[in-house]
Amino acid sequence: NKRQTVLRARLEDLQRQHSSKKISPNEILYQIVNLQHGIQKKEKDLQVSRENAMFRTVEDVDIHIRRDIYFRNLEEQVESTRQEIDHVRHIRKTVESFQADSDTLDAERAAVEELKKQLDDLEAKATSERHDVIKVKEDEIETDLNANSKVFQGRLRRQLFSEPRQSTSWFQEDNNERYYAKFNEERHAEWQRAQGEAEDCA
Secondary structure, three states: OHHHHHHHHHHHHHHHHHHOOOOOHHHHHHHHHHHHHHHHHHHHHHHHHHHHOOOOOHHHHHHHHHHHHOOOOOOOOHHHHHHHHHHHHHHHHHHHHHHHHHHHHHHHHHHHHHHHHHHHHHHHHHHHHHHHHHHHHHHHHHHHHHHHHHHHHHHHHHHHHHOOOOOHHHHHHHHHHHHHHHHHHHHHHHHHHHHHHHHHHO
């Protein structure tokens, strides 16, 4: 119907304005705040206008015209009836403006919801991108740690097995402790350094 057509045209116009250029989250928030302030003011103005009007809707005006004017004896009250008809027609135009204002408010409310959706999409996209960067860096760190640990294990084994053995029991216990202590120390240092690089990239 006519109202749906007006609403759709208004919403499409607003969407074209927003999609004509890339909008940052701050710009979207600014537009949302401005639209919401405008909606609140228009709602108050529309409420006051309706409260002060003789009729609330166009249908009310039409019913009044049919019931209280056209059914009168026009021959006896031609002039007064004509004046009242003119007056009521003027009121009808005022009431029609209420509908236009209401349609505009509906379109602006829809625009606010669309802007909120755009803002949510931007935030979700930014979060996803940050997650991807961190994941890639973590994979690189894990690869480096695995490679370094293999090199370190080989070097440490060669070092440990080159030392004189005092006894089989002492050799196994002491070398295991030294090996894992040294290995864990260097792995922890490497992890901290790589984690710092990942945070810098994010």
